[in-house]
Each structure stands twice: as structure tokens, then as C-alpha cells.
Amino acid sequence: MTATFEPVIGRYMHLDLFGRPHRIYVEEAGAGTPLLCLHTAGSDGRQYRALMNDARVTTGHRVIAFDMPWHGKSSPPSGWHNEEYQLTSAQYTGMILEIMTALELDRPIAIGCSIGGRIALHLALEHPERFRAIIGLQAGAHVDPYYDLNFLHRPDVHGGEVAAAIVSGLVGPDAPDSERWETLWHYMQGGPGVFKGDLYFYKLDGDIRGRVAQIDTRKCPLFLLSGEYDYSCTPEETLAVANSIPGSEVTIMKGLGHFPMSENPAEFLKHLLPVLEKIGSR
Amino acid sequence: MIETLKARANEDEALVRRGRFLTTTFLIEVGQTAWLIGIFEGRVVSVTPGPFVMPSSSFALRAAEEEWQKFWSSRPPPGSNDLMALIKRRVLKAEGNLGVFMANLRYFKEVLAKLRSQGAVA
Numbered sequence: 001m002t003a004t005f006e007p008v009i010g011r012y013m014h015l016d017l018f019g020r021p022h023r024i025y026v027e028e029a030g031a032g033t034p035l036l037c038l039h040t041a042g043s044d045g046r047q048y049r050a051l052m053n054d055a056r057v058t059t060g061h062r063v064i065a066f067d068m069p070w071h072g073k074s075s076p077p078s079g080w081h082n083e084e085y086q087l088t089s090a091q092y093t094g095m096i097l098e099i100m101t102a103l104e105l106d107r108p109i110a111i112g113c114s115i116g117g118r119i120a121l122h123l124a125l126e127h128p129e130r131f132r133a134i135i136g137l138q139a140g141a142h143v144d145p146y147y148d149l150n151f152l153h154r155p156d157v158h159g160g161e162v163a164a165a166i167v168s169g170l171v172g173p174d175a176p177d178s179e180r181w182e183t184l185w186h187y188m189q190g191g192p193g194v195f196k197g198d199l200y201f202y203k204l205d206g207d208i209r210g211r212v213a214q215i216d217t218r219k220c221p222l223f224l225l226s227g228e229y230d231y232s233c234t235p236e237e238t239l240a241v242a243n244s245i246p247g248s249e250v251t252i253m254k255g256l257g258h259f260p261m262s263e264n265p266a267e268f269l270k271h272l273l274p275v276l277e278k279i280g281s282r
Numbered sequence: 283m284i285e286t287l288k289a290r291a292n293e294d295e296a297l298v299r300r301g302r303f304l305t306t307t308f309l310i311e312v313g314q315t316a317w318l319i320g321i322f323e324g325r326v327v328s329v330t331p332g333p334f335v336m337p338s339s340s341f342a343l344r345a346a347e348e349e350w351q352k353f354w355s356s357r358p359p360p361g362s363n364d365l366m367a368l369i370k371r372r373v374l375k376a377e378g379n380l381g382v383f384m385a386n387l388r389y390f391k392e393v394l395a396k397l398r399s400q401g402a403v404a
Contacts, residue, residue: 146366146369146370147366147369147384148380148384151380151381151384156381156385157381157384157385158385161385161387161388162384162385162387164388165387165388165391166366166387168364168388168391169363169364169365169366169367169391170364173357173358173363228360229360229363230360231360231361231364231366231367231370231371232370234360234361235360
């Protein structure tokens with residue numbers, strides 16, 4: 001039997017964020033225009049594994065994904081054991097810009113899903129000059145809580161099991177089993193309270209409804225792609241965002257759910273590749 | 283149809299194994315019609331139709347018949363494909379001791395998806 005290796009390289013970066021030292025795991029593959037990938041709440045950069053392994057993407061793009069602090073192979077900062085993790089808009093924005101600077105990324109394309117899609121809207125509004133284009137997956141301006149978030153972090157409920165069970169229905173019906181369960185496995189591996197802490201941003205702090213219409217797509221092109229089966233950020237919510245931002249381009253992806261790049265990469269790439277092509281020709 | 287739940291659930295060995303620490307009774311309402319579902323160590327042991335005078339259960343799931351029918355269709359439409367989707371749309375009410383429900387959420391999603399006309403994506 002012959003072992004094979006993916007063209008993906010991972011490294012640990014030491015970087016001060018919010019005044020504290022952090023150890024951040026960064027993966028990348030390919031060469032060309034930087035494509036900075038932002039994962040969903042409670043998961044990690046492995047969600048972008050298919051993009052990093054697809055020559056149609058990596059031939060013209062340097063695909064980069066980092067695990068946010070507390071996620072995947074990135075550690076929480078020293079002292080975490082007495083803290084409650086809560087992601088805020090300011091921290092999230094700051095971390096992305098700091099990591100871009102540290103990696104010397106010149107006006108990357110940003111692609112983010114769910115919380116990553118939400119922060120993409122914040123970036124498009126507040127820092128359009130730092131990006132060549134922004135792609136929001138499952139990006140809505142706000143989501144109302146629809147279950148008691150305390151169930152995500154309490155000793156009598158297994159955090160990983162409940163996180164995966166909560167999001168399992170967000171995977172679209174056509175996802176291949178292997179990709180569906182890989183996607184859910186990442187949720188099962190999340191640290192205690194991390195998914196809940198991310199949702200503080202998603203459901204409370206990151207509400208951008210009042211400002212989203214101020215996004216100026218002449219400064220930075222904005223593409224919104226959302227899966228038909230997502231009931232967390234529904235197609236209607238993405239369409240509402242798109243309708244309020246002149247010049248934004250929106251696609252509703254049939255049969256896909258909340259994790260398009262991870263749950264069903266083959267179908268997702270049919271939607272993403274034309275967008276990358278369009279950005280490349282600008 | 284709900285009467286078939288016992289056979290459909292118990293033939294799935296992996297489901298029963300995952301539910302081995304679960305023993306409880308929950309109530310399901312399909313429109314005006316209620317059932318009590320008894321589970322013992324991951325196995326569905328009783329499906330009792332109402333009406334009930336004083337039903338005891340750890341929690342209850344209540345939705346209109348047309349909502350359950352969409353959920354139980356072979357390819358449910360968006361918004362009807364998952365218990366959490368129904369809850370998000372406020373058409374499924376989950377009430378009672380939801381700690382039992384949430385601690386075994388994958389189990390309950392998969393058990394109820396067994397009532398789909400064919401296969402089951404929970």
C-alpha cells in the first residue's frame with residue numbers, strides 16, 4: 001500500500017492577539033491570489049480541506065485557513081481555565097486583520113461561512129480597502145436564538161454530542177455521507193463552551209442589521225452564497241441582505257445546507273469557481 | 283403509522299446501542315392526537331395511543347399534523363427536514379424536561395426520522 005500526501009501544509013504561528021500571546025494553527029495550499037478562509041462557529045479550518053485539495057482553486061490561489069483561538073489545533077490563551085469564552089465582533093475583526101498582517105497578505109479574498117459569513121459583512125463594511133473581494137457563505141445580518149444555548153455547556157450534556165446533533169439538520173440532504181459525518185465530527189471535537197462562545201457573536205454581539213445597507217461594493221465586491229436547506233441563516237435572510245446592498249451578487253445553492261464547502265464540496269465548487277473567476281478578471 | 287415505530291427503531295442496532303443509557307417516556311402530539319413513547323435502554327418498548335387522562339412523560343413534542351407529515355416525507359422540504367428546523371420556525375413545541383431531549387438529541391432525531399416513508403436522514 002502506498003501512502004499519499006495532500007498538498008496542504010500546516011504550521012503553528014505565535015502571535016499576540018488582544019494583548020496576549022497565542023499559538024495559532026494555520027494551513028495553506030496553492031499559490032497566487034490569497035484566499036483567506038474563515039470557519040463556522042464551533043468548528044475549525046478543516047472545513048476548507050476540499051478547496052485546498054482542488055487544483056482548480058489552488059492553481060491560481062494561495063488558500064489559507066487558520067483555526068481561531070480555542071478551535072481545532074489552536075490553543076486557548078494561557079489563563080483560559082478560569083475564563084468564559086465569548087467571541088465579540090471587535091475581537092473577531094481584530095484577529096483576522098492581525099493574522100493577515102502577520103502573514104503579509106496583500107488584499108486577500110476573504111471567504112467565511114456562518115459566523116465567518118457574518119464577520120465578512122463586518123469586514124466589507126469597516127475594512128473594504130483591505131480585501132480584493134469578500135465572499136459570504138450562509139451570511140445573514142442576524143439570527144434569533146431558537147434553543148437554550150445553555151445546553152451547549154453543562155456537565156450533564158455531552159458538549160460535542162449535543163453540538164453535532166444541533167447542527168446535523170443544517171447539512172443538506174444531498175451531502176455525501178463521508179463529508180456529512182466529517183463535518184459533524186469537527187463539531188463533536190469542539191472544546192467545552194467554545195461553540196456557545198462563538199454563538200455569542202452570532203446571535204447577540206454581531207447583529208449588523210442596522211448597518212448592513214451601508215456596505216459599499218464599489219470599494220470591495222461582495223458575493224453571497226447560501227444553501228437552500230439552511231434554517232439557521234435562511235435563503236430569505238441572505239436575500240434580504242443582498243437586496244439591501246447595491247452591487248452585491250447572491251446565489252442560493254439548491255440542495256446545500258449550512259456548511260457548503262465541507263458538507264458537499266463537489267456541488268459547492270460549481271458555485272464557487274465562477275465567483276473566483278469573476279473576481280480574478282476584475 | 284406511529285405504531286410502527288417500535289419495529290422500525292429497534293431493528294437499527296447502532297441506534298439502540300447509542301441509546302443504551304436512555305430510559306424515559308416522552309409524549310408526541312400530532313395535531314389533536316397524542317402518543318406516549320416508552321424507551322428502555324435505547325429500545326422503543328411501548329407506543330401507547332391517547333387520549334390520556336393524566337399522561338406522565340419527561341417531555342412532549344407538539345406540532346400540527348401537516349408539519350409532521352412534511353417532516354416524515356421521504357425528502358422533506360427546507361424548514362421541515364429536522365426537529366430543530368421545526369423548532370426554529372416555531373411550529374414544533376418542545377416542552378418539559380428538555381435536558382433529557384437535548385442530552386440525547388441525535389437519538390430522538392433519528393428515532394423520529396424512522397417514520398419517514400423510506401430511509402432516514404436525521
